[in-house]
Amino acid sequence: MILRIYLRDKDAAYREQKLAALIKETAPIPLTHYIGELEGHHFAITEFMPGISLRDFLLGDVPHDLRAIMTEVGMILSKITAYEFSKSDFLNKDLEVVPYESSDVIKFAQDCLNNRTVVSVLSPEMIDEIKKAIKQYAYLFSTDDEKHLVHGDFDPANILVDKINDSWVVTGILDWEFAFSGSYLWDVANMLRYAHKMPPEFQNSFIDALQRNAIKLPPDWRTTAHLLNLSSLLDLLKRSDPQRHPSRCADIHELIDHILSELNNMQKIDRVEIKPYDANWPNIFEAEAALIKKALADNCVAIHHVGSTSVPGLAAKPKIDIIAVVRNLVFDKSQLEAIGYKYKGGFNIPLRRSFTIRTADRNINLHVFEENDPEIELNILFRDHLRETPSARDEYALLKYKLIAEESSHEKNNSIYRGYTLGKHDFIQNILKKSGFNKRRFVLCTHHSEWTVAKHFRDTYFFGPNGIEDPYTWTFNHEEHAHLVLYQVTEIVAYAHIQFWPDQRAAIRIIATDENKRNQNSASVFLTLIEKWLRSLGIKSIHAESRQSSLRFYLKNGYTEMPFNDPENHESDPNDVPVGKVL
Structure with missing residues (x-):
């Protein structure tokens, strides 16, 4: 059992109790067994949940699969946000939506800028930049039509992880006292507040999991997340004492400076310009x-x-x-x-x-x-x-x-091309x-339709038949991995996943043809194009672990049995045959 004492909000204990009962089957949230009051403060006896905070875990040196953990975090948040209320605003102790005096985010942030502590910590130049950002992006704060369940403090400090059966998994989502009805981007922003100090897979796996679980992030979600974090940080700074908490104030200053820098970089993106036809x-x-x-x-x-x-x-x-x-x-x-x-x-x-x-x-x-x-x-x-x-x-x-x-x-949203x-x-x-175009051509996955087909091929021909969820979607945004599709006119008929290895080597992790388009030589054409491309990049040899059913295909295309020698030492299927080809 855990004793929780609530100092700020007397309704928080009841709100947490009812939320736990509501979503216990969806997310690992501690149940509240008893609520009492002592000396004017409410307290609660809650369920003990095993594990350590994700924040401490990330700061430690325990070996772990960050991608798997953040994928689970994203999946859990997608389930939390599936709960909706009648309208957006704060929740009382009975989970009824009630108006809150500071629900106007823009006015709240502007009021914070007049606070004595905020003025003493931030320079006049920073305050001016914040005011300009709030004015420029005011339209992004309009979330009245959003009425999802929002945790309100969804960050690594409030997420527990524990090692179960040799894998680290999420065991608890704590501290629901600030929950409200609104935009799930508040929780996304909280989780990604320190993403710039984390490996890329921290954000990439989290966002990918949200999108794979039907969370449709708006085109401007990154900008919105920065602004929501800016508002939260101003509130936190307003309630901090620079004399008692100098490190906290310095951290907030650094985070705000980073956000302003990111917003400034976004503004520097050249806008697409269309002009009437010019005869010159x-x-x-x-x-x-x-x-x-x-x-x-x-x-x-x-x-x-x-x-x-x-x-x-x-x-x-x-x-x-x-x-x-x-x-x-x-x-x-x-x-x-x-x-x-x-x-x-x-x-x-x-x-x-x-x-x-x-x-x-x-x-x-x-x-x-x-x-x-x-x-x-x-x-x-x-x-x-x-x-x-x-x-x-x-x-x-x-x-x-x-x-x-x-x-x-005008923006690039996880793509090499603009929208x-x-x-x-x-x-x-x-x-x-x-x-009348009727040729076959291959490209690197770029458009969302190409990524959708890539995921379909992976799930249909590799991971789905084995009853597992694709654990390697993090490779979709990784410089050592390439994902390609083969078009027949405008229809995608094949997909390949290539990994670049040291010493001018590459590996075919996946190559698959649509089962309705087989026996049309597409796979061999695709493989030949991939080899030509890799050769142009200076790759000297290409390797694969072939299923018995695919061995004939590789041998027909000039491959021979050759040690795989995976530099990452991933475990191989003993039934697979290592093959390769010198380019």
């Missing part, structure tokens, strides 16, 4: 094409003007998109750098070499492909369809203007169907 765009292309052709010399096969600036009458971002077709994708990049281009990699297209120029006179995106790459035909067919079909061209223009009116279109680019995906796919 083809002239800019012609001049640039001559420079590129000369720089690439004999390696150059053809140069094409593509993208929206190549379609007369189409509004576009004022950036000229150019495709250079070369005989060999391995070439001296200094040839293009000498005329002002900067190399940018391939983004989501593995066998592309992308370059840009960003000057007052030259705003160019150059895409270099090896001859016969299907991306060349794709871009030309899309361009020609828009040139020849005014209705499609005008529909595309309307879509662009609609997208730039949405704030999320604007991702928002055009379905339209482009539809045009490709009409244009």
